[in-house]
Amino acid sequence: MSPARPSSPVSADRSQKPWPLGHVLIAMSIAASITTGCARRGAEPSASPAMDMAPGDDLARLEQQLSQREAQLQAAGYRPMERARSTAGTAKQMDANEGQAGGRCRQVCEITTAICELEGQICGLVPRHPEDQRYQAACSRAADDCRFATEACNACT
Amino acid sequence: MTSPTVAKPMPARGTWMSLLAGVMLGALLMLVGLAQAGRLAPSRPEVLVALAQTLEVEHQRVDLLLAQKDIAGAIAALERLRGTEWPDRAVAGEAAEQLRHDAYGRLLRLRLDHPKVDPRTPDQLAALASEGLGDDYKTLATNAFTARLVALRGEVSELRGDDEAALLAYDEALTMNHGLLQQALTGAAP
Numbered sequence: 001m002s003p004a005r006p007s008s009p010v011s012a013d014r015s016q017k018p019w020p021l022g023h024v025l026i027a028m029s030i031a032a033s034i035t036t037g038c039a040r041r042g043a044e045p046s047a048s049p050a051m052d053m054a055p056g057d058d059l060a061r062l063e064q065q066l067s068q069r070e071a072q073l074q075a076a077g078y079r080p081m082e083r084a085r086s087t088a089g090t091a092k093q094m095d096a097n098e099g100q101a102g103g104r105c106r107q108v109c110e111i112t113t114a115i116c117e118l119e120g121q122i123c124g125l126v127p128r129h130p131e132d133q134r135y136q137a138a139c140s141r142a143a144d145d146c147r148f149a150t151e152a153c154n155a156c157t
Numbered sequence: 158m159t160s161p162t163v164a165k166p167m168p169a170r171g172t173w174m175s176l177l178a179g180v181m182l183g184a185l186l187m188l189v190g191l192a193q194a195g196r197l198a199p200s201r202p203e204v205l206v207a208l209a210q211t212l213e214v215e216h217q218r219v220d221l222l223l224a225q226k227d228i229a230g231a232i233a234a235l236e237r238l239r240g241t242e243w244p245d246r247a248v249a250g251e252a253a254e255q256l257r258h259d260a261y262g263r264l265l266r267l268r269l270d271h272p273k274v275d276p277r278t279p280d281q282l283a284a285l286a287s288e289g290l291g292d293d294y295k296t297l298a299t300n301a302f303t304a305r306l307v308a309l310r311g312e313v314s315e316l317r318g319d320d321e322a323a324l325l326a327y328d329e330a331l332t333m334n335h336g337l338l339q340q341a342l343t344g345a346a347p
Binding site for chain 2: 104107108110111112114115117118119121122125128129134135138141142145148149152
């Protein structure tokens with residue numbers, strides 16, 4: 001008669017304890033997937049932050065508050081920007097689509113400006129530390145980033 | 158000769174109990190983790206909306222003051238903003254912190270560009286940068302406001318004669334901007 005195959009520590013544990021570790025881990029990963037999905041959906045930017053507000057009273061109060069502040073600014077001689085809450089027609093929608101690409105290019109070029117400014121600042125430190133390779137390495141990296149970003153900006157516009 | 162296999166009875170009740178407990182524990186841990194990271198929607202979105210609207214108006218006021226060459230007035234307006242009670246991440250989400258970084262960045266830029274207006278020492282400017290960034294800015298999603306404030310912190314470090322800290326701050330800001338550029342190029346930018 002062959003000896004009984006020894007059971008693994010996990011299965012032995014399973015037979016004795018009311019909280020099987022394997023099941024708990026599997027269930028935790030399922031739950032993690034579900035909650036991550038929910039959280040991602042929740043974290044996605046909505047068309048308007050106000051859409052997230054359930055109570056209509058709060059929204060009305062905030063609108064009123066904003067209007068008061070705009071009135072104060074207008075009284076001071078400043079004209080607040082037109083808000084997106086105005087009705088958008090078809091032509092406006094087409095403009096918006098074209099503007100989206102332009103907006104992305106503007107964004108790329110703004111980031112390029114920031115990167116190239118940082119290049120200037122980082123490389124400006126190098127003469128004060130000629131013996132330190134880290135400054136030179138950081139300068140080279142910043143120069144590469146600036147070059148790449150500039151090309152991206154030029155290609156976009 | 159084959160040995161008979163004995164099927165063990167399934168402990169159905171215990172299995173389902175453990176499955177349910179696992180699901181609940183997993184969900185709880187994930188929610189706590191996400192909430193701490195600020196990736197969940199703000200618990201009070203109306204606070205974020207109110208903050209954003211208030212800041213929009215205040216920034217417009219600063220625009221107006223700068224257009225009138227009233228640098229001192231603009232700095233004073235931003236200092237008043239600094240004194241307001243900023244909602245934390247748990248209440249108003251990550252966006253609230255990014256908005257704070259925007260306001261502090263603007264104030265610090267003005268102070269660096271106009272050192273003779275209501276002067277501050279380099280150490281005071283460093284304190285201003287640290288106060289604006291907060292302790293856990295590195296856990297925020299990459300954004301332009303935080304990147305700018307980190308770069309400004311580098312300028313302040315240079316002003317203090319601390320090139321080592323300046324290099325670190327500039328390099329950190331460069332990494333953030335590199336990430337932002339990649340996001341913009343792939344269309345993943347917020």
